[in-house]
Amino acid sequence: MQNVVTYLIIFFTAIVMQAQTENTVNADAAPTKYQQGMRKAFQLWQEDKSWDAANVFERIASAEPDNWLPLYYVAQINVINSFTEKDATKLKAQLDKAQDFLNQATTLSKDNPDLLVLQAQLYTAWIVFDGQQYGMTYSAKASELYNKALALAPNNPRIILAKAEWDMGGAKYFGQSVEPYCKDIQRAIDLFATFKPAGEFYPTYGEERAKQIQAESCK
Amino acid sequence: MKIFTITFLAILLPFHFFGQNTVSGTVKDNNGTPIFGANVYLEGTYDGSTSDDNGMFSFETSETGTQTLTISYVSFEPFKLTDDVSKMKNLKIELREDVNSLETVTISAGSFSAGDNSKISVLKPLDIVTTASALGDFVGALQTLPGTTTVAEDGRLFVRGGDAGETQIFIDGIRVFTPYSPTTNNVPTRGRYSPFLFDGITFSTGGYSAEYGQALSSVLLLNTIDEPTQEKTDIGIMSVGGALGHTEKWEKSSLSLNASYINLAPYIAILPDRNDWQKPFETASGEAVFRQKIGDGLLKIYGAFDTSDFELTQEDINQPEGTRFKLNNKNFYTNASFSETLDNDWTLFAGGSYTYGNTKVGIDEADIKDVENSAHFKMKLNKRFSNRFKLNFGAEQFVTDFNENYNEPNFAAKLGFNNNISAAFTEADIIFSRKLALKLGVRGEYSELFQEFTISPRASFAYKTGKSSQLSLAYGDFFQQPENEILKFTDKVEAQHTQHYIMNYQYSANNRIFRAEVFRKQYSNLVSYNDEFPDVNTSFSNNGNGYAQGLDLFWRDNETLKNIDYWVSYSYLDTERKYRNYPIEATPSFANTHNLSLVAKYWINDWKSQIGFSYQFASGRPYTDLNKPGFLQEKTKSYNSLSLNWAYLISQQKILYVSVNNALATKNINGYQYANTPDANGNFARRALRPAADQFFFVGFFWTISDDGKDNQLDNL
Numbered sequence: 001m002q003n004v005v006t007y008l009i010i011f012f013t014a015i016v017m018q019a020q021t022e023n024t025v026n027a028d029a030a031p032t033k034y035q036q037g038m039r040k041a042f043q044l045w046q047e048d049k050s051w052d053a054a055n056v057f058e059r060i061a062s063a064e065p066d067n068w069l070p071l072y073y074v075a076q077i078n079v080i081n082s083f084t085e086k087d088a089t090k091l092k093a094q095l096d097k098a099q100d101f102l103n104q105a106t107t108l109s110k111d112n113p114d115l116l117v118l119q120a121q122l123y124t125a126w127i128v129f130d131g132q133q134y135g136m137t138y139s140a141k142a143s144e145l146y147n148k149a150l151a152l153a154p155n156n157p158r159i160i161l162a163k164a165e166w167d168m169g170g171a172k173y174f175g176q177s178v179e180p181y182c183k184d185i186q187r188a189i190d191l192f193a194t195f196k197p198a199g200e201f202y203p204t205y206g207e208e209r210a211k212q213i214q215a216e217s218c219k
Numbered sequence: 220m221k222i223f224t225i226t227f228l229a230i231l232l233p234f235h236f237f238g239q240n241t242v243s244g245t246v247k248d249n250n251g252t253p254i255f256g257a258n259v260y261l262e263g264t265y266d267g268s269t270s271d272d273n274g275m276f277s278f279e280t281s282e283t284g285t286q287t288l289t290i291s292y293v294s295f296e297p298f299k300l301t302d303d304v305s306k307m308k309n310l311k312i313e314l315r316e317d318v319n320s321l322e323t324v325t326i327s328a329g330s331f332s333a334g335d336n337s338k339i340s341v342l343k344p345l346d347i348v349t350t351a352s353a354l355g356d357f358v359g360a361l362q363t364l365p366g367t368t369t370v371a372e373d374g375r376l377f378v379r380g381g382d383a384g385e386t387q388i389f390i391d392g393i394r395v396f397t398p399y400s401p402t403t404n405n406v407p408t409r410g411r412y413s414p415f416l417f418d419g420i421t422f423s424t425g426g427y428s429a430e431y432g433q434a435l436s437s438v439l440l441l442n443t444i445d446e447p448t449q450e451k452t453d454i455g456i457m458s459v460g461g462a463l464g465h466t467e468k469w470e471k472s473s474l475s476l477n478a479s480y481i482n483l484a485p486y487i488a489i490l491p492d493r494n495d496w497q498k499p500f501e502t503a504s505g506e507a508v509f510r511q512k513i514g515d516g517l518l519k520i521y522g523a524f525d526t527s528d529f530e531l532t533q534e535d536i537n538q539p540e541g542t543r544f545k546l547n548n549k550n551f552y553t554n555a556s557f558s559e560t561l562d563n564d565w566t567l568f569a570g571g572s573y574t575y576g577n578t579k580v581g582i583d584e585a586d587i588k589d590v591e592n593s594a595h596f597k598m599k600l601n602k603r604f605s606n607r608f609k610l611n612f613g614a615e616q617f618v619t620d621f622n623e624n625y626n627e628p629n630f631a632a633k634l635g636f637n638n639n640i641s642a643a644f645t646e647a648d649i650i651f652s653r654k655l656a657l658k659l660g661v662r663g664e665y666s667e668l669f670q671e672f673t674i675s676p677r678a679s680f681a682y683k684t685g686k687s688s689q690l691s692l693a694y695g696d697f698f699q700q701p702e703n704e705i706l707k708f709t710d711k712v713e714a715q716h717t718q719h720y721i722m723n724y725q726y727s728a729n730n731r732i733f734r735a736e737v738f739r740k741q742y743s744n745l746v747s748y749n750d751e752f753p754d755v756n757t758s759f760s761n762n763g764n765g766y767a768q769g770l771d772l773f774w775r776d777n778e779t780l781k782n783i784d785y786w787v788s789y790s791y792l793d794t795e796r797k798y799r800n801y802p803i804e805a806t807p808s809f810a811n812t813h814n815l816s817l818v819a820k821y822w823i824n825d826w827k828s829q830i831g832f833s834y835q836f837a838s839g840r841p842y843t844d845l846n847k848p849g850f851l852q853e854k855t856k857s858y859n860s861l862s863l864n865w866a867y868l869i870s871q872q873k874i875l876y877v878s879v880n881n882a883l884a885t886k887n888i889n890g891y892q893y894a895n896t897p898d899a900n901g902n903f904a905r906r907a908l909r910p911a912a913d914q915f916f917f918v919g920f921f922w923t924i925s926d927d928g929k930d931n932q933l934d935n936l
Contacts, residue, residue, distance in 0.1 A: 033265045052269050055258035059267040062260060062289070093294040093317075137418070140448035140925075176870075 034064060038201045041073065050077050061101075068112065069201050071105035074098075076118055082125045091129055098122055113149040114203050117162045120145040142166065157191035158206040160184050165213060172217075182218035185210055243277035244310025246270045246290055246298075254314060257292040261304070280304060290314065296606070318606050318650045342420070350818055351833035352862040352880060357412075357420065358399075361439070362835075363816040365736070365771035365788040366424035369837035369858055370809050371910060372889040374407030375399055378424050379740060380767030380794030380810045381436030381717075384702045388439045389431065391519060391556045394617065396574040396593040400502065400527050403544045412523060413462075413477055416508050418444045424771070425719040425738055426693030429644040429660030429677045430599070433617065435699045435717045436740070443508050443521055447473050451925035455479075458918040459486055472511040479504050492912035495541065498530040516559030516567075523552045530581075536894050536906040538583075545581035550574070564603035568613075571596040588624040591703070593617070599644075611660075612645035621703050632755065634707040638700065639667040646677070654683040664698060668710050673698045687728035693721040701746045709759045716744040730777040739768040745798035765796025765804065785819035805851040806841050808890060813838040831864040831878075845893045845903040859885045872923045880915040887913070 031039070037060045045053035054077040061070035078098035085091040099122060106115050123138040123145075146163040153159045164184035171178050192207040242261070246254045253274025260267025266280035280286075282304055290298040295314040300307070346360060353359030358376055361367065368377040375383035388398040390412070402408040419442035431438045447466045455462035460481035467474050484499040504525030511518045527548045532541040556570030576591040599613025622635035646660030660677040679693035698714040705712065723736040745763025753759070775786035792812055797804040815836040822829050839854035847853070864878035881887075887910060894904040 037265050051256050055256075055260075055267070055269045058258050058291070059260040059265060062262050063265050065263075090293070097293050137448060144449050 034060065035200070038070070045077070050081060053077060066108060068105040068109040068115070071101045071108070072115065072118065072203070075101040075105065075122070079118065079122050079125055083128065088129070095122060095125055111152055113153040113156060113159050116145045116149040116152070117159060120149075120162070120166070155191060157188040157195050157210070158203065160191070161188040161206050161210045164188065168213070168217060178217050182214070185214050185218060189214065239279045239281055240283065240304045240307070241277060241279050242288065242304065242307040243275075244308070244312055245274045246276065246292070246312045246314060247274050248295070249313055249315065254292055254295070257290050257314070259288070259290050262287040262289050316653050318653055349820060349829065349831055349866070351831035351864040351878060352835060352860065357417070361422050363786070363788060363818050363833065364422065365773050365790045365814075367790070367814065368792065368810055369814055369835055371858060371860070371887060372407055372908065373809070374402070376437065376439065377809050378437035379738065379769065380792055380796075382807070382809055385434060385436035385699065386439060387431070387434035388441065390441045390521060390554050391443055391570060392430070392440070392568065393554045393556060393570045393572040393597060394433070394595045395552060395572070396619070397550055397552070397576045397591065400525070401546060401548050401578055403531070403533070403546060412441070413479070413506060416443050416475060416477065416506060416521075417441045425740065426677070426679055426695050426721045428658070429646045429662040429675065430611065430613070432642055432644070432662055432664055432675065432697070433640065433699050435697050435715060435742075443519055445517060446510065447475055449925055451923055454922045454924070456920045458916070459483055472509065475508045477506045490912065490916070493534065493909065494911050495532040496529070497532065498528065500527070500529040502527040514559070516557055518557045519555070521554045525550050534906065536892050536904060543581065543583050547579040549577045566601040568601070569598045584627055586626045590622045591619065593619040607650045609648040610645070611648070614641070614643045616641050621707060623707055634755070636668065636706045636710060638706060640700070641665045656681045666700060666714060668706070669713055671713055673714055688724065688726040691723040691725070693719065693723070695719050705746050705753065705759065708753055708755055708757060712746055712759050713744055713761045715742070715746060715761070717742050732773070732775045734771070734773040736771045737769070738771070739766065741766055742796055745796065747798050748800055751800060763796065763798030765794065765798065767792060767794035769793055782822045782824070783819060785817070788814075788816040790814040802850055808841050808851065811838045811840045827868040829866045831866070833862045835860045840890065842890045855888050855890060858887050860887065861885075872925070874921045876919045876921065878917045881913055884913045
């Protein structure tokens with residue numbers, strides 16, 4: 001039975017971290033403490049020091065109690081790292097921590113499609129950890145979250161990509177055609193070209209991943 | 220050396236300039252091992268650092284005055300220190316391990332859990348329904364666990380030398396008074412409730428919490444799903460009937476409905492069994508769960524109705540024409556519960572259930588009509604003082620009103636009783652460390668019928684012996700009133716009593732679980748009587764007693780063999796008792812010495828199929844041979860059954876399911892019936908009690924319709 005859900009593993013690849021755009025809105029003004037902190041965190045993350053980055057994000061979160069972004073990135077780092085963690089105890093602790101930060105972020109920003117997608121990815125991590133135990137319930141929950149996120153942000157390329165990737169995983173496993181989802185991938189790529197994040201340090205990842213999927217599955 | 224150097228430099232170098240303060244120190248765990256990667260910062264500021272591989276940290280801050288230093292690291296409790304920043308130097312900080320984490324010891328003596336939330340689950344939700352021999356009956360799946368005895372003709376749970384009435388079933392913490400559909404001799408029953416609506420199952424074979432009473436041997440706790448994942452419709456078409464389920468969700472509430480209809484007539488027409496059915500088994504049932512969020516609370520209302528009907532003539536050695544048996548049962552069960560998290564870590568739970576059971580039985584000329592009205596009310600409060608100390612207390616009331624009308628052509632009788640039991644319980648969970656936990660509880664019960672007060676202390680203790688292993692001990696006193704079949708004749712009896720002593724060892728790592736449990740159960744105050752079949756003139760007493768002791772082993776491995784998940788259960792049981800009309804202490808006919816189950820599931824990816832296999836072995840059970848001196852002195856031959864199933868995923872939402880029970884058609888014998896009178900040679904003739912059919916075949920097609928197009932009913936099979 002555990003393999004019924006291993007298809008979920010196949011399609012889920014760690015989020016491609018992209019360099020956060022350094023184009024500060026007020027490039028001339030001296031950066032605020034917040035900007036300094038966030039830049040430092042992204043820099044650490046790019047240097048492959050993701051745990052140090054998570055610690056910086058956690059500190060920023062404590063200083064910026066009304067901002068969901070640092071909480072979101074703490075949760076995201078814990079989720080991404082759990083996909084490669086082999087020690088079950090550590091893995092569970094990381095996912096619990098991610099859930100805790102995600103919950104805090106959700107109370108600050110309700111119906112946020114990026115948070116919904118991260119929650120779906122967190123469920124996916126549980127499924128990958130123990131498909132037999134979590135597969136059935138969490139895959140249904142994840143599907144529901146992707147639907148909800150897409151309904152909230154029908155033109156957000158990252159959400160379109162995440163949902164299409166999830167659906168393609170299921171179709172691949174059952175030997176069905178992934179063709180119907182390729183047009184979603186194409187649409188995501190088109191939208192990425194003009195995509196503007198809602199604000200500084202907002203998530204921007206996804207374009208490279210979309211192109212990669214298109215190259216691998218939609219030829 | 221490095222530590223020394225850095226400390227040395229820290230002392231020598233002047234760090235004070237322009238009001239900059241340096242915060243420094245080391246972080247270790249309680250074993251003195253440095254913690255690498257801990258996040259150290261002043262709360263509400265941007266100032267902080269990460270500890271290095273020696274657990275050391277140091278950072279500068281322009282903050283002054285009183286600040287709160289926070290140190291956090293995954294799987295440890297966060298540490299907070301509020302002080303003047305200038306004093307935060309060379310701190311020596313020891314983080315306490317977070318006892319909520321996975322590594323913490325859990326009290327596991329006596330209980331098996333299945334579900335998402337349990338820290339150590341022996342069965343997973345899917346297992347309840349993908350076990351080959353179970354045919355979708357959760358009781359059938361539990362019978363593959365150690366501690367249960369195979370009593371194939373009955374279908375109920377027989378735990379550690381106890382009879383089926385010694386196990387109580389609770390839904391969302393509220394008692395179910397009539398969990399099984401009534402049936403007749405040699406036709407196994409099934410649990411009434413579909414596994415469809417439950418997401419957590421705990422099966423305790425002894426030593427359970429003070430919250431549960433009126434069970435001598437075992438409790439089975441079923442929890443309904445709090446929040447369904449999505450709207451969907453399930454359709455099942457089976458060789459023996461059909462099923463339809465639907466779930467609807469709203470903003471703060473949801474409703475799940477489930478209906479099924481089973482009729483064995485076509486099956487028996489094709490594959491006749493040993494009974495002569497006038498009206499083959501027919502049952503219709505409906506279940507509904509409604510959930511509503513109210514503030515921080517959750518209200519759940521569960522309702523189930525079912526009606527069963529059949530009539531048959533069974534072979535009987537004393538009646539050449541056979542015994543006529545007719546049954547009509549209507550059962551309604553409803554259960555409502557409300558739970559809410561209150562301020563200051565208090566949790567409130569309140570709930571109640573009502574059962575209406577109406578059974579009409581006809582045996583030859585006699586007509587028996589039973590009506591049972593039962594209710595259970597419960598309220599409990601839970602206070603979490605800290606992660607390490609929790610207190611649980613509550614009170615409950617059981618009410619039963621039972622009436623029976625017995626009619627024969629020349630005789631009629633009315634029997635019945637009212638039974639009220641009041642109970643209160645309290646229990647404390649104390650976690651000393653990740654290694655040591657203790658649960659202490661006590662339960663008091665007052666029976667209005669017997670005017671009797673009983674006190675049951677319960678205690679369990681768990682100690683972690685290694686990274687993946689632990690040892691648990693449990694002790695408890697358990698009381699249960701005699702069953703309806705006794706109470707309808709007399710109230711001059713008392714509660715029956717058991718004491719459990721359990722020692723459990725558990726090893727769990729890398730998708731493998733091993734459990735070994737030794738137990739001793741002491742029975743006292745069992746009801747005994749002087750007639751073969753009790754009636755109004757029978758004299759009853761509480762003189763019975765007995766014991767059960769043995770060893771249960773369980774091994775599950777999902778790792779060693781690719782795509783194969785299997786488990787093995789073995790139980791050794793030594794039990795004797797003197798109760799009912801037993802002339803001497805003897806092993807009852809529902810108990811045996813050796814029980815072995817082997818369950819395996821093989822996933823074949825290329826075929827999109829899961830093949831299930833289940834083998835059960837049970838050594839012979841005692842019976843009385845009237846042609847020899849003695850009582851329950853002989854044993855039947857041992858029981859063997861191999862069951863197979865195959866689930867094929869036609870597409871994501873369509874499943875074809877085929878199963879066969881007892882694939883090898885082993886001729887099993889459940890016992891013997893002897894003639895009432897000897898023949899001319901002074902010999903009592905006998906007849907072997909065999910299952911109505913040696914084998915059972917099942918074919919079903921299951922189709923799920925949901926928005927996401929992904930969900931299927933594999934978890935319901």
